[in-house]
Amino acid sequence: MYSMKFIVSLILTGLLSFAACLYLPWWSISIVAFVVAALIPQKPLASFLSGFTGLFILWISLSTWISNANEHILAHKISMLIIKMDNVVMLVLVTALIGALVAGMGALTGSFLRKKQVPKS
Amino acid sequence: MRLIPLLISATITATLVILFNTKLILPAALGKLLAPQQGLWQNAEPAAQDFSADLKFDQLKGKAEVYFDDRLVPHVFAENETDAYFIQGYLHAKFRLWQMDLQVRSAAGRASEIAGEIAINHDREFRRLGMVYGAEKSLKKMEADPLIKATCDAYTAGVNEYIKSLTVATLPLEYKLIGYEPELWSNFKTALFLKYMSYDLAARETDFEMTNAKQFFSKEDFDLLYPVIQDSLDPIVPKGTLFTTPGVVTKPPASADSLYLTSLVNIDKVNNPDPGNGSNNWAVSGSKTESGAPILCNDPHLGLNLPSLWYEMQLSTPAFNAYGASFPGAPSIIIGFNDSCAFGFTNGGRDVRDYYEIKFKDESRKEYWFDSAWKQTDFRYEAIKIAGKPTMIDTVAYTIFGPVMFDKSYSGKRTDNKTNYAVRWKAHDESNELLIFTKLNNAKNYADYQEAVVNLHTPGQNVIFASKSGDIAIRTQGEWPAKWKGQGDFVMPGTDSSYMWQGMIPDIETPFQYNPERGFVSSANQRPVDSTYPYYLGREYPTPRGALVNRMLADSNKFTPERMMKMQTDNYNIFAEWAKPLFLKNIDESLLSENEQKYFRLMKNWDLRSDPASTGATVFVLAWENLRPVILDDEFAKAPQPVMAPFESTLLESLLRDSAWKFIDNINTAAKETLPDICMLAFKNAAKKIMIAEAAGKLEWAKYKDTHVDHLVKIKEFSSLHLPVGGGSNIINAARENHGPSWRMIVSLTQKTAAYGIYPGGQSGNPGSRFYNNFVNDWAAGKYYTLWMMTNEETGDRKVKWKMSFSKS
Numbered sequence: 048m049y050s051m052k053f054i055v056s057l058i059l060t061g062l063l064s065f066a067a068c069l070y071l072p073w074w075s076i077s078i079v080a081f082v083v084a085a086l087i088p089q090k091p092l093a094s095f096l097s098g099f100t101g102l103f104i105l106w107i108s109l110s111t112w113i114s115n116a117n118e119h120i121l122a123h124k125i126s127m128l129i130i131k132m133d134n135v136v137m138l139v140l141v142t143a144l145i146g147a148l149v150a151g152m153g154a155l156t157g158s159f160l161r162k163k164q165v166p167k168s
Numbered sequence: 169m170r171l172i173p174l175l176i177s178a179t180i181t182a183t184l185v186i187l188f189n190t191k192l193i194l195p196a197a198l199g200k201l202l203a204p205q206q207g208l209w210q211n212a213e214p215a216a217q218d219f220s221a222d223l224k225f226d227q228l229k230g231k232a233e234v235y236f237d238d239r240l241v242p243h244v245f246a247e248n249e250t251d252a253y254f255i256q257g258y259l260h261a262k263f264r265l266w267q268m269d270l271q272v273r274s275a276a277g278r279a280s281e282i283a284g285e286i287a288i289n290h291d292r293e294f295r296r297l298g299m300v301y302g303a304e305k306s307l308k309k310m311e312a313d314p315l316i317k318a319t320c321d322a323y324t325a326g327v328n329e330y331i332k333s334l335t336v337a338t339l340p341l342e343y344k345l346i347g348y349e350p351e352l353w354s355n356f357k358t359a360l361f362l363k364y365m366s367y368d369l370a371a372r373e374t375d376f377e378m379t380n381a382k383q384f385f386s387k388e389d390f391d392l393l394y395p396v397i398q399d400s401l402d403p404i405v406p407k408g409t410l411f412t413t414p415g416v417v418t419k420p421p422a423s424a425d426s427l428y429l430t431s432l433v434n435i436d437k438v439n440n441p442d443p444g445n446g447s448n449n450w451a452v453s454g455s456k457t458e459s460g461a462p463i464l465c466n467d468p469h470l471g472l473n474l475p476s477l478w479y480e481m482q483l484s485t486p487a488f489n490a491y492g493a494s495f496p497g498a499p500s501i502i503i504g505f506n507d508s509c510a511f512g513f514t515n516g517g518r519d520v521r522d523y524y525e526i527k528f529k530d531e532s533r534k535e536y537w538f539d540s541a542w543k544q545t546d547f548r549y550e551a552i553k554i555a556g557k558p559t560m561i562d563t564v565a566y567t568i569f570g571p572v573m574f575d576k577s578y579s580g581k582r583t584d585n586k587t588n589y590a591v592r593w594k595a596h597d598e599s600n601e602l603l604i605f606t607k608l609n610n611a612k613n614y615a616d617y618q619e620a621v622v623n624l625h626t627p628g629q630n631v632i633f634a635s636k637s638g639d640i641a642i643r644t645q646g647e648w649p650a651k652w653k654g655q656g657d658f659v660m661p662g663t664d665s666s667y668m669w670q671g672m673i674p675d676i677e678t679p680f681q682y683n684p685e686r687g688f689v690s691s692a693n694q695r696p697v698d699s700t701y702p703y704y705l706g707r708e709y710p711t712p713r714g715a716l717v718n719r720m721l722a723d724s725n726k727f728t729p730e731r732m733m734k735m736q737t738d739n740y741n742i743f744a745e746w747a748k749p750l751f752l753k754n755i756d757e758s759l760l761s762e763n764e765q766k767y768f769r770l771m772k773n774w775d776l777r778s779d780p781a782s783t784g785a786t787v788f789v790l791a792w793e794n795l796r797p798v799i800l801d802d803e804f805a806k807a808p809q810p811v812m813a814p815f816e817s818t819l820l821e822s823l824l825r826d827s828a829w830k831f832i833d834n835i836n837t838a839a840k841e842t843l844p845d846i847c848m849l850a851f852k853n854a855a856k857k858i859m860i861a862e863a864a865g866k867l868e869w870a871k872y873k874d875t876h877v878d879h880l881v882k883i884k885e886f887s888s889l890h891l892p893v894g895g896g897s898n899i900i901n902a903a904r905e906n907h908g909p910s911w912r913m914i915v916s917l918t919q920k921t922a923a924y925g926i927y928p929g930g931q932s933g934n935p936g937s938r939f940y941n942n943f944v945n946d947w948a949a950g951k952y953y954t955l956w957m958m959t960n961e962e963t964g965d966r967k968v969k970w971k972m973s974f975s976k977s
Binding site: 113 | 170173174177178180181184185188189196198199200201202203204205206207208209210211212213214215216336341883884885886935936937938940
């Protein structure tokens with residue numbers, strides 16, 4: 048199934064993105080994913096997926112954690128405001144998807160920095 | 169390296185970042201808004217949020233503790249006064265920063281900085297009215313007073329320490345959503361905030377509408393439509409009170425009846441502060457209460473918003489200990505009580521904003537004709553920053569009267585570009601309004617109240633007082649221009665000094681009541697005195713609420729706080745008590761259709777209470793609303809617009825007094841209409857609208873009226889909508905659609921004070937907090953909270969949930 052590299056990339060992207068967002072703008076996740084993918088060579092698709100999944104899991108966990116503690120008071124209002132429906136789950140998914148897409152593309156870009164000969168995993 | 173895929177992929181990544189980080193492509197910067205560690209999720213305050221903290225600041229002189237109770241009301245215990253104000257500033261900012269910032273930017277005519285071009289007219293209107301000019305003058309006076317300066321400095325420092333502590337993540341939600349950042353506070357902003365309250369409460373004028381009415385109607389008709397005093401007036405100072413010989417003798421100009429004013433103003437409907445910015449207050453002496461101690465009640469009627477205008481708190485120092493509603497934006501407690509007494513306000517409502525027509529020599533506006541000579545104007549250059557556009561410089565000419573608000577460069581919909589109008593507004597004068605509040609917070613007795621109250625110049629208020637020593641008092645306080653009859657009702661000539669204000673009413677002649685024999689004092693925005701008072705006070709005062717309050721207080725004894733709660737939330741419609749018989753007497757039920765009969769019976773059997781489920785209340789309101797058009801539309805159709813509509817009590821009293829009132833006849837028909845004819849027609853017209861309301865399931869009064877508390881910039885999701893609330897216009901529970909009792913307070917001055925209060929909001933301004941609007945439903949249900957004047961010994965009380973410690977770093 049998944050290689051060790053994939054798992055390490057995924058976890059590293061998630062952890063470093065969390066750290067980066069404590070100090071840097073949110074889109075630093077794309078740079079984190081880029082750097083991780085550049086340093087840990089994988090096939091482009093695998094890089095994309097590790098970046099994508101890393102942020103998807105991170106942001107879905109963070110927003111779910113926050114919203115639960117908030118008893119979803121704000122998420123109801125914001126989901127009505129932004130996605131025009133009272134749907135907390137959807138808001139969490141939209142959040143996670145944005146992070147995942149940006150990090151996934153950052154990782155894909157990073158993977159192209161490597162030479163084509165990626166050792167078979 | 170695979171260059172082409174790399175470039176493509178990098179470009180897509182960059183595009184995604186731009187897409188989600190800016191508003192260039194999507195209407196919102198979704199990534200920035202939804203990033204969990206920085207965006208809106210960070211404003212989702214945990215329901216179990218711990219507000220306790222240990223804070224250190226250089227500016228503090230000593231130590232202070234803040235105990236938050238279960239409603240998030242802070243009880244501030246500080247070793248000295250300036251520390252208390254520092255902490256008040258800090259807490260106002262922590263819980264209400266966005267609204268404070270928004271209100272003063274709006275007051276300063278700086279809305280375009282955020283909203284862009286659509287706010288430009290708002291900004292020009294406010295600047296040309298002289299809001300900033302007035303605030304600058306007030307600031308000078310405030311800062312010349314060392315005590316007030318120290319108070320403001322400490323307050324400002326507290327606000328700013330909080331602002332400086334903000335991060336991208338902790339920024340209040342609305343800044344993130346709209347996309348801008350807070351600015352540091354200053355004493356000037358406190359002055360601006362107070363000026364904003366003057367605008368809300370003392371800037372209403374109908375000079376242009378009245379000018380049109382005067383031009384259009386004959387003198388006889390005009391007097392019928394716009395009488396100075398209504399029969400139903402029960403003034404604040406009872407009729408028959410003797411007044412001293414006036415200290416200022418006003419002299420009407422010789423031309424007052426002829427020249428004043430000859431030209432029609434042709435303008436559209438204009439913005440004006442809400443005419444319902446009124447309030448109730450009353451106090452009963454111990455002789456009328458069960459406990460033998462005075463009770464004071466106050467409920468200011470203002471626009472209902474979230475976050476609320478009010479923030480509840482206790483300020484306790486060795487010098488004073490006060491509890492009540494404060495204004496985020498200004499130091500001290502505004503409406504509340506201390507260990508000795510209680511104090512409150514209703515709006516004075518007098519006309520202190522007048523217009524003068526200015527004759528400029530030429531287009532340059534450099535000189536104007538005044539007292540037979542060309543006089544130099546001063547120019548004030550207002551730089552208005554506009555989001556996404558170059559800054560606009562608005563050049564405003566200042567005359568001896570004040571700023572020329574409407575001229576060729578800015579019509580404000582009041583001028584057709586040929587005329588120029590300067591505005592004289594009482595709020596242009598320097599004053600030190602904060603002093604009344606700091607002094608009332610400290611007041612021990614009636615003498616202290618007297619010393620405090622005279623510091624309030626504008627907005628003039630009916631300031632009510634009651635003390636544990638048994639005193640009750642009310643004073644129609646303000647620095648009021650002494651006017652001759654009719655002065656300032658219309659636009660006045662500005663070519664000489666004869667129409668200018670000739671002086672201010674001396675303090676000693678301010679009508680007041682101190683321990684009157686009847687055992688109560690009250691006000692509900694009615695005219696403060698009867699016609700024997702030697703100064704002219706204008707025409708626009710509501711009468712019904714005041715009449716009912718006085719009747720209820722006079723009719724009863726043994727008042728308790730619980731009975732006062734019932735009274736403050738009373739939905740009895742006294743106006744309907746007066747007006748309903750008009751319909752019952754003049755409508756022949758047998759001539760109505762079956763459906764109309766059904767509605768008519770709802771009104772007939774109605775108990776005059778505008779309770780939430782009442783259907784009779786809805787029928788009555790619609791019947792009354794439809795009466796004025798059938799009586800007056802024919803006469804008013806040809807009048808220049810806008811024109812002043814007669815007050816509803818004028819209309820009602822005229823019809824009750826004279827069933828052949830001249831305006832009843834429809835001048836467009838050959839027939840001579842009678843009072844029964846027009847009542848019938850009004851009711852038939854109303855029935856059509858009632859039917860629509862019924863079909864929409866909105867026949868019940870609360871559903872028809874649909875009271876809501878709106879978010880300050882009208883974000884629907886952050887508002888409290890469709891509240892099941894009764895009451896309304898002319899009712900003690902004056903809850904209208906988006907306006908009403910903004911803070912209800914009842915204070916029983918027994919040995920241990922028993923106080924109750926509520927406002928339709930919550931202590932936190934954050935829509936993501938459970939304290940954002942948690943009072944609204946209780947407010948709607950007419951409930952009250954016990955206001956806990958905490959003591960030093962009660963720090964271990966179960967109600968204390970969190971503790972913030974402040975000390976010098």
